Amino acid sequence: MPETTRGQGSRIAAGSDVEAVGQWLTEYRASLQTQRAYRREAERLLLWLAEQGLGLAGVRRDHLVAFEAFLADPRPRERWIGPPRPRHAEEWRPFRGPLAPASRRQSLVILQGMFAWLAEAGWVAHNPFRLMRDKRRRLDNRQGGIERYLERPLWAWFWAWLNRELNRPAEEGASPRQRFEHRRRRLVFGFAYLLAPRIGEMSAAYMGDFQRREGRWWWRVTGKGNKTAVIPVPPDMAALLTEWRVGLGLAPEPLPDDATPLLRALDGRRGLGDNRLYRLIRDAFREAADTLEAEQGEGGRPWAMRLRAATPHWLRHTALTHQAQAGVELRYLAATARHSRLDTTARYLHAEDEAWHHQQSLHRLGADADRDEPV
Structure with a gap:
């Protein structure tokens, strides 16, 4: 996976993007369920960035747009989508299927928080989510009424x-x-x-x-x-x-x-x-x-x-x-x-x-x- 060069401003002891994200995840150690959910979204992003030859420090606004489109249709399917398997299994895949709009919003909300933390820690120079003019509308997770239920x-x-x-x-x-x-x-x-x-x-x-x-x-x-x-x-x-x-x-x-x-x-x-x-x-x-x-x-x-x-x-x-x-x-x-x-x-x-x-x-x-x- 491509690694970013750290400047003198880094405030965390990390040698790679994976280690930096790992330190962010430790902030959620009090809630294992939340930590697992956040790890899943961060891992998906890191795997996608690796396919693009990018690290976290190189993420731009247009990359976020492309990543959101990818969440809606992960391709090639055989590389990204598969049934539940243990993480260490060869058949493991990051997705069960394309993410619905609400799930895509949730993923971006989580990643926005991750980038905010990494920027504060000096690991990345800026939070690319702040460049999204329609960020509040797109990332506001307080949507309308619940629809995913059985009548x-x-x-x-x-x-x-x-x-x-x-x-x-x-x-x-x-x-x-x-x-x-x-x-x-x-x-x-x-x-x-x-x-x-x-x-x-x-x-x-x-x-x-x-x-x-x-x-x-x-x-x-x-x-x-x-x-x-x-x-x-x-x-x-x-x-x-x-x-x-x-x-x-x-x-x-x-x-x-x-x-x-x-x-x-x-x-x-x-x-x-x-x-x-x-x-x-x-x-x-x-x-x-x-x-x-x-x-x-x-x-x-x-x-x-x-x-x-x-x-x-x-x-x-x-x-x-x-x-x-x-x-x-x-x-x-x-x-x-x-x-x-x-x-x-x-x-x-x-x-x-x-x-x-x-x-x-x-x-x-x-x-x-x-x-x-x-x-």
Whole structure:
């Protein structure tokens, strides 16, 4: 990878762009999930720059435009795009597919912050993002309402499908492994829908994180920014937890000091990592999409396409959107989401959209029976 020549103004002990970026990433060591996300975006940029024969110090504004276009369509596909694989595997690729507009914005927001830090550290002479006249519009990540979620009818169908799949093994004499996998899948999606966790929070959850106080269940979670919160657990989640534990041969309720994983591998003891959990959720969405299309034909194709596009983070969006639609107050919704800003949570409120759509439906072609005759 091309290296840039450092002048006397560098304020960090780094000998290469990779080392400089590594020092920036250490600033996020308190939040491993954030650090992983930032590392991914920085790595994509460094790999792309290497293909152009560039280092960080040589990045100009026009390079940023070209890089954003690349994020939308990484080519050649065989070089950049592939299924999830361990980072050290030969088949590993930086992308799962082209990035959607929101993901491209997020990538540029992260990289803008990285360049600001590197400029302050004296590693690069300037931050090229500051030359973008439309920077605020392009990089403002506070966009409109959330759209990447499953609508209520689609979620209802999906949850019914999960339960149908759970009951089918018993009818067909399935193996213990198959029954275990179906119970785990139901817990995963129920957990995601009822408590709106991030995927890293799900994989890191322990049994003892669920505790009963004065007859009510609570979930203790340490999430983004290493912040800890205690979230009310609805009855349906408490029931799922009990069913899961009994299926594992455990007592119905966990003890407060139970530090064993909530979500487990096939041996029933080891925890699930982020990558395995991600694949489990995506596989379920794809299976459901195939079933939906097989059952409903062309009529089910739009919903099937939504399911195939869905990622684990859609479950968090789905949970918060449906809570908002059910009338959960904004302050409680923000507490469940663990957002620091109410305007972030407000993106899940679709009441204005529904009211607007209703009002617009009053505007009709032709004369209505109740209208006065034209004069």
